[in-house]
Amino acid sequence: MMGKKLETTAFDSADFLNSGEDVIAYLDSYLEDGSSEELRAALDTIARSRGIGEIARSTGMSRAGLYKALGENGNPSFETVRAILAAVGLRFTVEQVEQEAA
Template structure:
C-alpha cells in the first residue's frame, strides 16, 4: 500500500482575491474575539506576503509582525493601513435585529 503524504492546511494559501479575503474577514467579524480577528488578519497578511504588505502599507515588517502577533494589539490606524494596502476597506452596515 502506498504511503499517503499530507501537508498542513493553511488558509493563507486560498486567500488570493479581494472577494475571498473580504468573505474570510467578514466571517470573523460576525462573532469572533479580538484575538481571533487579529489571527485572521495575520493569515490574510501572510497571504499577501509581509514584505510586500509592509512596503505598500508604510508599516515596517517588524511592526506588522508585532501588531498581528500573538501578543499584538493593533491600533485602528494599523488595521486600516493594512487593509488599504490589500485593496480593502472597513464598512459599517445596520445589524439585523430580531
C-alpha cells in the same frame, strides 16, 4: 512489504485567499462573531496571503513591526488594521443590523 509514508503539509488559510471576494468573506466571518484574538489572527492570515513584505511596504511599517502587531501576542491599533485593509484594497464600512420583529 512496507507501505509508503503519507506526506502531508499543514493547512494554511492564506493559501486559499486568492481574490478580494475570498478575503472579504474570510474577514467578514471573523467580524461577525470572532474575538479580538481571532480577528488579529485573521488579519495575519490575510497579510501572509498577500506577502508580509508587500503589506509592510504598502503600510509604511517595517516587516518586524507588522509581525509584532499581528503575532500571537500582538494587539494592532485601529490605524494598523485600517492600513492593512487599505494595502489589500479594502476599507471598513458600517451597516445597520436588522432587528428581529417583536
